[in-house]
Amino acid sequence: MKQAQPPQAADDTSTELVSIDASFEPLIPKFLSNRKKEVIAMQDALTAQDFETVQRISHGMKGAGGSYGFDRISEMAAAIEQAAKAGNSSMIEHDLPVLDAYLGRIKVVYD
């Protein structure tokens, strides 16, 4: 698994190359689309101070990211999950745009 360095800020515009098993290629567009939808869902949940929903979604994203080989997505989701457990809205507010920006910069390389 070869991945670029993690992003430092939401306004980082560099491309993030992620190497993924070629046999997963048919599943990847839906995987990435669903992660973007989940970021929106978590933003909505955060607005409602619904930490339970943020925790549930981020937990699922952590496992899915790890299973597919998107390690950085898994790491960022894990941080959001911990923040949601702690009810730390300011950390989630910071991390969600960073995750969203990262998702937008991913370029998948199949190997």
Add this chain to the structure above:
Amino acid sequence: MKTKVLVVEDEQDTADLLKSILEREGFSVLHAGDGRQASTLIDTIRPPSLVLLDMVIPYVSGFELLGVIRRHPDWQGIPVIMLSADYYEPDIQRALREGATAYVVKQPGLHDLIQAIAQVLPPAVPTAPTPDQAVIKPPSTAARNGRASIRHQRRSGQGKGKAA
């Protein structure tokens, strides 16, 4: 007839990945998206040869469902591999103590899962793990973290169920 595996996983993309990998390996896959669906299947279908059970699922937790399986007269001998996004030792110990055949942490490509399945489903004896499967296998990613992502239980009382 293909060997049937019941996958209990609420995260749809992960379930799709598991289905893709298992079907590629020649298995037939049944999917339950939450604990209620899984409970219904347990009450209504013939047992599969293997259950892959996510720890965190809606309505009925993975631990509760494991208990349901181990108390069910037809399902109690079916190997159950618990899947988790977390490497959390108390959960691993509890899962193995309460009857899980193995515990696998979700890792890229789920290669460890395929290894674990191969170990609990030997071709000649599709319903029962061997009694001395106390294996700790540190795969590449886990090894970097100093962790093993597959943990097996030493069991001697399985194999009573009738598997599909």
